[in-house]
Amino acid sequence: MDRAYERYGRVSQISWSLGYLGLLGYIFAIVSYRLPIGEASIILALIGVFLEPRRLKLPQFLILFGVFLAWSALWSVASQFSGAVFMSLETGVKLWAIAFVAVNVIRTPAQFRFFIVFFIACFAFWPARGAIFNFLRGYTAWDRAIWKFIFENPNDLAALCFLPLSIAWALVATERRGLFRWGALASVVVFPLLILLTQSRGAFLALLVVAGVGFFRHKKKAKAMFLGGAMAVLALAMIPNSAWERFRGVATLTNLENVAEADEEGSAEQRLNIWKTAWIIIKDHPFSGVGLGAYSQAHVRYAA
Structure with missing residues (x-):
């Protein structure tokens, strides 16, 4: 038998659970942009996860990601850009939920x-x-x-x-x-x-x-x-x-002095300036940062 079939199984062996179909629908929506069914699909997948009579999986990377989000939420109160931080935290929670669905429906x-x-x-x-x-x-x-x-x-x-x-x-x-x-x-x-x-x-x-x-x-x-x-x-x-x-x-690009010669539109020089500003921000906020997802706003303030 073909090695791939021995290792991964045939399509006919797939368990087409509600959660699995929801995850496939979500992938189709966010990659192809053909149908606006992304949110509905992942909600359906989450429902399917909790309906399946199996023990839920919570691998280490999901735990660490959750800790990172909690840490970011804790320090968001000290950020000067709370609006941007809140939006990024919301996105992070959604990503956590999607990963949670994936590890629990792909069995x-x-x-x-x-x-x-x-x-x-x-x-x-x-x-x-x-x-x-x-x-x-x-x-x-x-x-x-x-x-x-x-x-x-x-x-x-x-x-x-x-x-x-x-x-x-x-x-x-x-x-x-x-x-x-x-x-x-x-x-x-x-x-x-x-x-x-x-x-x-x-x-x-x-x-x-x-x-x-x-x-x-x-x-x-x-x-x-x-x-x-x-x-x-x-x-x-x-x-x-x-x-x-x-x-x-x-x-x-042999040194920092001739970075402007890399291209006519100046994108390489712009990136160098962004890195310089980022280093200043890191030195000013080495522990807490400026808030999850708030770098662009902090950059504008520092570069002004």
Whole structure:
């Protein structure tokens, strides 16, 4: 029997519980933005969790996350930006609830396998496909690939590609045949290409590190070199010259004095100024900080 089927189980073995269906609905909503069912889905999933006759799981990372939120709430009373802190705490509690649902409804290998495939499919068919189509139609941000909503910032889009990319690589290593494997193989080609189309220099450097680690850990070096070469040829054919010019700007960063030469729009210099201001804020508030989610407001005050 195929190793992936032995380890992760068949789709027919999935327990389609109320909580599991609610979680899938939530993932579909927040990744694809096709239907406004995110909140309703996670509420349904929470109800399903408490209806299932099984002992609830509370792993260590959820406990630590809860402690962090409690600590942030405790120090929020001393923050000068209580409004921003409250909104961030609300978001944090929602994230905690979503993680709580996930660890309690994904109980079997078959459920886990289908969940990660479903997530990759949602990302591939909507943000990835949409951003690439936008790029081909000329709808970009300064020649940089974008989509919409949380993916309308090219740097954010590039960063968000790494999670499905890593999952796709894991599927390539475990799936030996079938539709899931072909989908994973397509993803490990398309997602790096999309990262390059965003022209994010930080993501480009991260992609080089990932490729280097993957090559040295790959048992079949010749196969890895062939695949890497094929992807490089594809990238050279599709990535515009403006992207390579932007990537070459990284090579000019030899010291802090010439950071302005990295790009014409001055984003590298802006980041350096942000880091300098952040360091001042850290020195002034080393223990409590300025409040969860309040950095942007504190930055405006310090930079003024």
